Amino acid sequence: xxxxxxxxxxxxxxxxxxxxxxxxxxxxxxKEAAPAAAEASxxxxxxxxxxxxxxxxxxxxxxxxxxxxxMCHGLSGDGKGDLVSxxxxxxxxxxxxNALNGISDEEMRELIVKGKGKMIGEGExxxxxxxxxxxxxxxxxxxxxxxxxxxxxxx
Numbered sequence: 001x002x003x004x005x006x007x008x009x010x011x012x013x014x015x016x017x018x019x020x021x022x023x024x025x026x027x028x029x030x031k032e033a034a035p036a037a038a039e040a041s042x043x044x045x046x047x048x049x050x051x052x053x054x055x056x057x058x059x060x061x062x063x064x065x066x067x068x069x070x071m072c073h074g075l076s077g078d079g080k081g082d083l084v085s086x087x088x089x090x091x092x093x094x095x096x097x098n099a100l101n102g103i104s105d106e107e108m109r110e111l112i113v114k115g116k117g118k119m120i121g122e123g124e125x126x127x128x129x130x131x132x133x134x135x136x137x138x139x140x141x142x143x144x145x146x147x148x149x150x151x152x153x154x155x
Contacts, residue, residue, distance in 0.1 A: 019042060040056045046107030051132035058140070061126075068122065077141030094141040108135045 018081065049055070065073075072081040072089060079091030092099045097114050100108070115121030 047104060047133055049105040049109075049132050051129055051136070053133065053136040057129070057133040058137055061130055061137045063128065064122075064126065065134065065137060068125075072119070077138065081151075089118065094138060097142050099142060102137060105132075105135050105139075108138065110140075 069083055071083050072087070073079060073091060073094070074081045074084075077094035079093045082090075083089070084091060085121065094100060103111075111119075111121075112134050113121050113123060113126065113131055122131065122134075
């Protein structure tokens with residue numbers, strides 16, 4: 001009888017210890033996830049592009065854009081790609097200076113990665129740096145066009 005009580009006591013202690021250890025692990029994971037959760041909870045408008053644009057990075061995503069995006073969005077970002085009429089799409093002309101106003105870099109990256117409506121997202125085909133570079137590339141359409149519309153300075 002005494003051995004049964006001792007065994008039962010040991011089982012109870014082991015169970016309580018195991019439960020406490022699991023809670024400690026859960027708390028550690030929560031602490032580790034807290035910075036990521038804080039970043040995710042930021043409003044998208046506050047999230048800025050962490051990747052600096054480089055000629056090499058932009059050239060790499062320009063090639064990807066040509067394969068995956070230009071068929072709808074157009075090579076120059078005018079929204080008049082080859083598939084627009086057959087898919088009954090109405091796309092923005094990204095060359096217009098105000099076309100992308102109100103869309104943060106993070107929101108644009110999310111659209112690129114996840115897609116929207118008939119647009120299939122790039123998903124894992126782009127690594128994080130490439131997806132951020134794609135944001136720079138898309139935003140560059142308006143800058144290029146805006147630069148072309150600037151009146152020349154008179155001598």
